[in-house]
Amino acid sequence: MDIIIRNYEGTREEILSDVDKGSFSRKIEENQTYELDFDVTQTERNKIAFDLVQHESSILFDGQEFIIKQMSSNASGSSVTKSITGAHIYTTMQDGYQYNTLTGRRSISQLLSHVFGSENLGFTWEVIDSEEKFSTVEQENFGGDNYLKLVQEIIEDYDATMLVDNKHLSFYPRGDYGKKINEPIRYKYNTDSVDFDIDTLNLKTQIRGFGKQDDDDNYFFDPIIYTSPEAEKWGIRIQDPIEDDRYTVAGNMKKRLKKELNDKPDVSGSVSLKFNSDINIFDWVPFIYEPINLNTYIQVVGITDYPFLPNEPLEVTLSNTKKTMTSILANLKKKGVI
Missing domain, CATH: 2.40.30 (Elongation Factor Tu (Ef-tu); domain 3)
Structure with a gap:
């Protein structure tokens, strides 16, 4: 290359x-x-x-x-x-500014349209998958900042993953992008340098969902309760309910509950692999950690590679947590980019 x-x-x-x-x-x-x-x-x-x-x-x-x-x-x-x-080059979004603000419930597409407007610095964007997978969020005075800060705010508010191809931006629901591969990472077995944080503080096993109501305040379907199979191990631990008036079909709400329930320990950390691998950013890999009998898929959220050293192992960051990732702006400021 x-x-x-x-x-x-x-x-x-x-x-x-x-x-x-x-x-x-x-x-x-x-x-x-x-x-x-x-x-x-x-x-x-x-x-x-x-x-x-x-x-x-x-x-x-x-x-x-x-x-x-x-x-x-x-x-x-x-x-x-x-x-x-x-x-x-996507970081040059910081050079554009949206002076106007808006207030009210907005979809992710509505906010992106507002950010870039007509003076878009050559950036294009698309929202991948149905809008239904993104919540609508109540906004107050959204705007009055540079594009990069506003996009970061959107990423956090809508729990999105942004992929970049030069100046084209693609937004996915976090965790929905990437393929599952069968190349496991076993803690302290096929890794060299290891730094992991395993957290059960937010582990929950049951969640309830409420959908749309009609003009008489009657629900289109009875509230759905989803209990994870993990409840057999951890007991009933109740997560905050989801109330979303976009849902009129019980089956769709159940899918949402399964996706939102945080029924696995939060795992995040980094490893230096002992082997060469074709692992890519956003792949889901089996992660095995015997001390707490954890065997689950976990997503690659960071990679450092050495393109001209084919025998140099990857340094990989993994996470299955639904916590918002570190602010893009804080990271760039630390590096002196802005």
């Missing part, structure tokens, strides 16, 4: 050769991070491209565009090395 460097003005573009391939990493985290890091030293062969390596220049790699936001230079004699962090 070639690494292309393009100047800020978009008038010059070169293949960037002699990159330190051992330093080249790509990091993706759900709703948080998508960046490249690498070092490059000036050589006779790359001196033209090397001059293009500046703040706000673009790096084109594996079909995606990244913007150089952090760069340090180190000179040793006549040798100059630049250390680069390139943030994915």
Whole structure:
């Protein structure tokens, strides 16, 4: 795979050769991070491209565009090395601003339409799957901020996962994206560096759902109670009910309850795999943890890979928790991107 460097003005573009391939990493985290890091030293062969390596220049790699936001230079004699962090182009949403605000119950699509309006900086978006899988949320004075902050607010309010393809944004209900694979991760067996947090504080085994009422305050169907099979192990632990007037069919509400019930321990953490793997971001992998007899699927929500080191194991972040992930803005500020 070639690494292309393009100047800020978009008038010059070169293949960037002699990159330190051992330093080249790509990091993706759900709703948080998508960046490249690498070092490059000036050589006779790359001196033209090397001059293009500046703040706000673009790096084109594996079909995606990244913007150089952090760069340090180190000179040793006549040798100059630049250390680069390139943030994915979707972070340039921060350069747009929606001054207008709105109030009232809104769907995720209505809010996205409001954010981007006509001055969309070239961004496009789509909501994947039916709107029914996203709750409508009461908003108060939504707007008055940059696009990136507003999109992060949408992600949190609607419990969404955002996938990016350059400036095209796709929004899925969190947990609905990704395929199940049969390559298990067994705690301390096929992992090297391990850091896990297993939390039963929010473990629940029963939930009730209320659907739409007619003009006489009669429900279209009797309230549904769903009890997880996990109740045999953990007992009855009641989760806050769901009240949603979009539901007029009992079967649809039952599906929603099964999805919403937090009937597994919250598991999150990171591992460095001992083996090469084809695991991808958002895949669901079997996770086995013998001390509490846990054997469940858990989603890959972060990956750091080394594209030019095929034998270097992946560093993988896993989570099955329904907790909102760390704010994209806090993460970017910490990294000095904004």
